Amino acid sequence: METQHADQPPTDPSRSPAPTHWVLSLSCPDRPGIVHAVAGLLAEHGGNITESQQFGDQVSGLFFMRVQVESAASREELTAALEALAPRFEMAWRLDVVGRPVRTLVLVSRAAHCLHDLLFRQREEGLPVEIVGVVGNHTDLAGLAEFYGVPFHHMPVTQATKADAEARLLTLVRELDVELVVLARYMQILSDDLCRALEGKVINIHHSFLPSFKGARPYAQAHDRGVKLIGATAHYVTADLDEGPIIEQDVERVDHTKSVADMVRLGQDVERRALARAVRWHAEHRILLNGHRTIVFR
The missing domain is CATH 3.30.70.260 (ACT domain)
Structure with missing residues (x-):
């Protein structure tokens, strides 16, 4: 012994x-x-x-x-x-x-609901991302980013400055070691070159069931058609506009009593939910690409 x-x-x-x-x-x-x-x-x-x-x-x-x-x-x-x-x-x-926070950069314009939701979920609900910066083509949401202690980068985009702005964006992605880019109602179309450079790393939220109601004022289009369901689509971004692999879709039922303003308000809540799920599933490595489709292990 x-x-x-x-x-x-x-x-x-x-x-x-x-x-x-x-x-x-x-x-x-x-x-x-x-x-x-x-x-x-x-x-x-x-x-x-x-x-x-x-x-x-x-x-x-x-x-x-x-x-x-x-x-x-x-x-x-x-x-x-x-x-x-x-x-x-x-x-x-x-x-x-498991659970390692994915380094994430969020791109925004003027709408705050998706950015606010992601920042809140990261802080309070264990969303497994580390939002290392917010990029805005306007300065409207700089105060919101500051409230959560996240650096805000103003990168205005015009037809003349688009190439330079995207070059600055790619530089920031490299400098911050960004693994995921989220378009949180970012009202700019990414160039084909940028989409290819960030392939499989960009998630967008679209304010309808793709491919329905593309372009401007989608809720007004939906209201005009008398739809009974409004929805949102979270998808990976590709060079084909709004045609990337779909990750998640969500829906809200509406009827003839709802105004365009009502539909916008309800639609924003649907957008928040769909985007948050897509970001979580990506960060948890639950999404695998299958051609133009996705496999999502929930």
Whole structure:
């Protein structure tokens, strides 16, 4: 029987490495053995799976998976193991820490409701983002950003200055190590070059069910058509205007008694909800792209 010498410090179980809660998301061509291989890899590294979701798309032939796992293995160890496994399944994957705040830049114009909602949810409701700056093409919301202690950057945009403004924006994205850009009712169209430079990293909120009621005064258009439902669409931004992969949509029922002002007020609440869900799901790595569509593991 092994004994402990008096001059040795008592064994302290707390000195063993604390497990990290990881989130792994992946996609690859669908075939047998993917779940077994991934689960086996995680088990070999002392992983305890706490959440697992998967989906095989019969149309695209692709398989999607999101796993949360607690493991004392280091990022380097898990990364090396995943890099070794990935070629076998032609797998694209991403590994991150559960709940790590995603560095986020919010672009705004004059409407405050979406920005205020994101800032409040970040502070009070655990929205897993770190809003590192607010960019406005007007200065109307500078005070709101200041109230929450977030730097405000005024970047006016005109037809003559658009290219320079977008160059400044890209520089800011690099300087602040931004991972996600949110267009919170930013009333400017991003150029094709900017969309490509930030592909998969820009979420927009559109004040209708795309592709309905594009352009100016969408609620007035909806009112004129006598719609019974108004909605909002959160989507990834691509070079095709308002055609990017849809992440979330929400709806509010209306009737003939509602004025345009009523519909705007109700619509703003729908916009807040849809955008907040899309940002949360992106930050929690619950969204995987499937061509022009999204897979959202809620």
